[in-house]
Amino acid sequence: MINVEWRTRQSHDFKPQARGFPQSRVKVKLPASYLHSLDFGLNRATAWSSSATRYQTFQYPPANIRPSSRSLYPSFISFQDSLKLQVKWAWRGLYDAFRWSVVISTIAGDAEIRANVYKSLLLNSLSLVSIYTFDLLLQPLVQDQPKWFHRNIGWFYQALWLLPVVGVSFYLNSSWCSTIAKRTYTLQHGTQATGQPATYTGMLTAIATSAYRVVMVFNSVVVSFALQNIPYIGPVAGFIFLCWIDSYYCFEFVWMARGLSLSRRVRHLEERWAYYFAFGLPSAALCTCGTGLANAAIFALVFPVYIILAMDSRPVPIDPFNPLPPSSQGDEPDLIRHPSPFVPIRLPIFAPVIWLNDSIVRILSVGPSRKQSRHSLSDTTDAVEEGENMEIKTIPRAPVRPARDRISIGRRKFD
Numbered sequence: 001m002i003n004v005e006w007r008t009r010q011s012h013d014f015k016p017q018a019r020g021f022p023q024s025r026v027k028v029k030l031p032a033s034y035l036h037s038l039d040f041g042l043n044r045a046t047a048w049s050s051s052a053t054r055y056q057t058f059q060y061p062p063a064n065i066r067p068s069s070r071s072l073y074p075s076f077i078s079f080q081d082s083l084k085l086q087v088k089w090a091w092r093g094l095y096d097a098f099r100w101s102v103v104i105s106t107i108a109g110d111a112e113i114r115a116n117v118y119k120s121l122l123l124n125s126l127s128l129v130s131i132y133t134f135d136l137l138l139q140p141l142v143q144d145q146p147k148w149f150h151r152n153i154g155w156f157y158q159a160l161w162l163l164p165v166v167g168v169s170f171y172l173n174s175s176w177c178s179t180i181a182k183r184t185y186t187l188q189h190g191t192q193a194t195g196q197p198a199t200y201t202g203m204l205t206a207i208a209t210s211a212y213r214v215v216m217v218f219n220s221v222v223v224s225f226a227l228q229n230i231p232y233i234g235p236v237a238g239f240i241f242l243c244w245i246d247s248y249y250c251f252e253f254v255w256m257a258r259g260l261s262l263s264r265r266v267r268h269l270e271e272r273w274a275y276y277f278a279f280g281l282p283s284a285a286l287c288t289c290g291t292g293l294a295n296a297a298i299f300a301l302v303f304p305v306y307i308i309l310a311m312d313s314r315p316v317p318i319d320p321f322n323p324l325p326p327s328s329q330g331d332e333p334d335l336i337r338h339p340s341p342f343v344p345i346r347l348p349i350f351a352p353v354i355w356l357n358d359s360i361v362r363i364l365s366v367g368p369s370r371k372q373s374r375h376s377l378s379d380t381t382d383a384v385e386e387g388e389n390m391e392i393k394t395i396p397r398a399p400v401r402p403a404r405d406r407i408s409i410g411r412r413k414f415d
Contacts, residue, residue, distance in 0.1 A: 075337045077324065082340035085323055086274040089316045093247075093278030096313040103308050112183050116176040117304050123169045124301040130162050131294045166293065173300045180304050181253035184311045212262075212357075219356040220245050239284060240277065244269065244349050246287070246299070247280035250306040251315075266350045271320040273347045279313070320345050 077085070107114050139154055224245065228238035248269055255265045269276050283306055287295040317323040322336045339345055 079340040082343040090274040090278040093275035127169045127297045243280035243284040246283045247276035250310040
């Protein structure tokens with residue numbers, strides 16, 4: 001006979017959830033032949049001594065452990081570190097705006113880009129020369145002339161020469177910049193940019209997108225002028241807004257090539273407001289040197305350059321809600337640390353422009369009215385930009401019976 005000892009828990013009312021049952025030891029004597037025939041799931045007993053001892057512990061499922069409120073509370077970066085991150089991202093945007101070596105190498109390395117840049121440079125230079133010829137030469141000469149023709153020569157010059165030249169240059173510059181953006185995107189990524197299919201629906205979508213861009217440019221100019229007329233802070237507020245506007249239109253070709261809708265483009269910029277403000281700072285500073293029409297011509301002159309810079313830029317942060325890289329998290333790389341609540345993650349920069357866009361779209365809507373969601377940004381303008389609100393209504397035709405259903409009697413036909 002061999003002595004075998006079990007360690008068990010004693011309870012009159014067995015409950016798997018209960019814990020802390022007292023333990024006791026039970027000793028029984030079993031024959032050696034019976035012990036060798038048993039299999040406890042571990043090892044088959046082959047050779048035991050006369051006083052072998054074996055223990056078996058009953059495992060109870062752990063109780064439901066709820067996470068503490070402290071572990072569920074979000075972690076935040078300090079206010080000072082959040083400000084340092086915003087300054088770092090702004091410096092990155094300013095650095096990307098001055099990478100002229102990228103522009104020179106891109107223009108020199110591709111004949112198609114070089115040809116379109118040269119054409120844009122020549123035509124916009126002609127516009128600038130025409131504008132400053134009137135502002136610096138003609139207007140001072142005819143300012144106090146008594147004759148009617150002399151007094152109105154400036155009006156004739158603007159109507160017959162200046163406005164046509166500027167209008168044609170803006171139209172052609174838009175086409176050339178699109179070609180530059182598509183070619184640069186292809187050279188960098190090796191794939192064609194996402195475009196509209198060559199179908200009737202694709203043509204309508206392209207027309208709707210172009211029309212919407214014109215409306216958005218107009219609304220942006222209106223908001224910029226409105227901000228500049230605010231007392232005391234107006235010029236500074238208008239300049240800051242112009243920096244974001246310039247960045248948006250420089251990066252718009254990149255976003256459209258990647259298939260981003262309007263709401264995603266706007267949100268991408270508003271969540272990285274420090275970077276895009278610094279990126280648009282040089283072009284905005286250039287566009288405040290002259291008069292209104294001259295500023296527009298200067299922006300058209302440098303626009304192809306900043307498109308190339310935008311194609312090669314990498315806006316930061318990658319994740320605005322968890323901006324720190326995993327290497328700086330220490331022992332907890334999966335911990336999400338949000339920026340300080342006192343430093344906003346997203347600024348509603350384009351809220352006035354989007355509101356004006358939605359108002360104009362509702363007034364000029366040609367499709368069926370749809371209810372807008374309060375939680376989505378500019379659903380109506382997204383639909384119009386993609387051509388979803390354009391419908392071609394066909395006139396229903398009366399059904400015609402087949403010829404075999406007609407009965408002919410003489411010269412008359414009865415249905």
